[in-house]
Amino acid sequence: MTKVDAHTPLLGRLERYYDAVPRAAARVEEHGSLTLFVREGPGWPYYARPALRPDAPPPGAADVRAVRARQRELGAPEAFEWVAETTPGMRAAVEEAGLQVSEHPLMARDAAAPLPGPHPLVRVLDARDPFLAAALALPYVAFAQPGTAVGSAGGAELSAMVVERAGDGSVPEHQERIRAGRLVLAAAVEDGVVLCSGMHLPVGDVTEVAGVGTLPAARRRGLGLAVTAALVSEAVASGISTVFLSAGDDDVARVYARLGFEPVGTAMIASASED
Numbered sequence: 001m002t003k004v005d006a007h008t009p010l011l012g013r014l015e016r017y018y019d020a021v022p023r024a025a026a027r028v029e030e031h032g033s034l035t036l037f038v039r040e041g042p043g044w045p046y047y048a049r050p051a052l053r054p055d056a057p058p059p060g061a062a063d064v065r066a067v068r069a070r071q072r073e074l075g076a077p078e079a080f081e082w083v084a085e086t087t088p089g090m091r092a093a094v095e096e097a098g099l100q101v102s103e104h105p106l107m108a109r110d111a112a113a114p115l116p117g118p119h120p121l122v123r124v125l126d127a128r129d130p131f132l133a134a135a136l137a138l139p140y141v142a143f144a145q146p147g148t149a150v151g152s153a154g155g156a157e158l159s160a161m162v163v164e165r166a167g168d169g170s171v172p173e174h175q176e177r178i179r180a181g182r183l184v185l186a187a188a189v190e191d192g193v194v195l196c197s198g199m200h201l202p203v204g205d206v207t208e209v210a211g212v213g214t215l216p217a218a219r220r221r222g223l224g225l226a227v228t229a230a231l232v233s234e235a236v237a238s239g240i241s242t243v244f245l246s247a248g249d250d251d252v253a254r255v256y257a258r259l260g261f262e263p264v265g266t267a268m269i270a271s272a273s274e275d
């Protein structure tokens with residue numbers, strides 16, 4: 001039995017997924033007890049996490065400091081992610097190294113739970129969809145105003161973000177991932193404007209729903225839930241048996257529970273203070 005399977009079979013599967021999913025787009029560096037994923041090409045930067053290899057030592061503050069120095073050298077965010085239940089000593093190590101820690105509900109979906117029918121505004125996008133660029137740019141607008149309250153940013157801000165990111169190479173990179181079956185993107189579109197988007201990232205028969213964001217001006221319309229439902233439906237139809245996600249907080253977790261997601265652990269994120 002490996003160290004990840006010593007907790008629960010499900011958490012063991014998620015640990016192997018977390019280790020596998022960045023490798024298609026990242027360079028891997030081993031730093032003692034930690035694995036650092038360095039993104040190569042456009043897209044959201046990756047993170048460091050506890051090494052999955054069986055001989056990896058317990059996480060320590062010295063390794064965290066070494067990885068932080070390497071991340072600064074690379075110009076990458078000083079970001080660390082792990083699951084509390086599988087690596088309980090990681091929190092003490094990152095806090096000793098001076099990082100701030102946040103906790104998020106880790107949820108997996110009950111495969112027997114029913115799903116709502118299709119939403120009239122929501123569809124899965126293929127690699128040639130004309131709204132692909134806007135769907136990829138939307139999280140940068142949505143996550144700049146975190147939370148669930150209705151905000152001011154809308155279609156004009158999204159259009160500006162599409163222009164800002166037009167030359168970063170993210171659209172062709174994501175087109176390749178969609179064609180290869182490594183990414184599925186869904187969006188809610190109304191009157192020619194993408195209001196909400198999200199993705200799932202399959203590896204074998206496990207996938208994570210991630211990056212679900214809604215334009216602040218379009219919040220409180222159930223679009224995030226509808227996009228998530230479309231992604232889950234696509235994953236189930238594709239034969240994926242384990243669908244999971246990390247909720248932003250307990251309030252968001254209660255929304256995802258309506259789609260059959262249940263708490264299975266605690267996703268931990270550590271980052272440098274912005275002070």
